[in-house]
Amino acid sequence: MPATASSARQVSVSALRFGRLAAMGALAALILFAGVWGSWGTAQHVMLVKGREQGTVRVTSCSGDMCSGPFTPTSVGARARARVEIAQPVAVRKGRTYDVVLKPGTADAVRSGPAGTLYAWLPLGGALLLASVVVAGGMRLTRAAWVLAGCGVALLTGAFLAVSAGS
Template sequence: MAKTMRIRRGPVRRAGESAYGLLLVGRNVLLSGVVLLLLTAGVWSSWNTAQHAMLTKGRERGTVTIARCDAETCTGSFAPANDAGTERPKVSIDKSVTHKTGERLLVAVKPGTNEVVRTGWAGILYAWVPFAGALLLSALVVAGGLRMRRTAWVIGLLGVAQLGVTFLLL
């Protein structure tokens, strides 16, 4: 039977290895928090518009006919889809969800305002564009900081796919 040699590491080396391990764990925890913060911020900023585009039951819904556009918004008249809504001569919508004057869009009115939000798949996906941007930024942190390249590719491709489908539908 062969005798195995046992090498003992000194206390300074053991402490150094423990400190390095703690630094690695700390880096992973910190960067995971950054990824979580980015994704939470994306959801938070998307939800302001997405709730009106997705949860239309009980909201005033109808169509808007685009009459005029300026640099950031378009205005037009709102015709309600049912008798519960009121006709409005002038409502505003974000210019990036419409292409030309005379276009008719399905919309929901933000409560208490004369601002409308596009509904349907195009409106829902457009509302979640900030979250898609957060996915793209998170992919960079996951790949570079956490060294999880496959996961980063999946996250990044989800963000790109969502942006691509959104702009195809608009």
């Protein structure tokens, strides 16, 4: 009889371990999916520029979390506009000119180029850091956690350096 109790305990411990790994894996996947989802809303405009209006904007005024200025087109089919807005002006300074892509059907501009691409993926960088904690603590996969954390730090640092150098 003692062998049966011991094997039943081993089965329950294995089931609990599998449950923990499955739950933490699902949580880490959900965090990463949310990071991609949060980034894609802006990243799609920066990365998939075919058919979108591309150009430059010279920032003439900033108030609150919006900056604006005239849009000068650089792509075929784009038209000049007297005023476009850049939301969340990270490292945007009055009097400077920035490469932008306009969101279709709006006067909302998104920074393009390496700085705009990296800035658009910032939510994914944060998600990578958060998922690394879940993977390390909940799944006990320290190497995978270090890889996730390293990718997140590299993305955040690259975005900071690219946006800072471009302003």
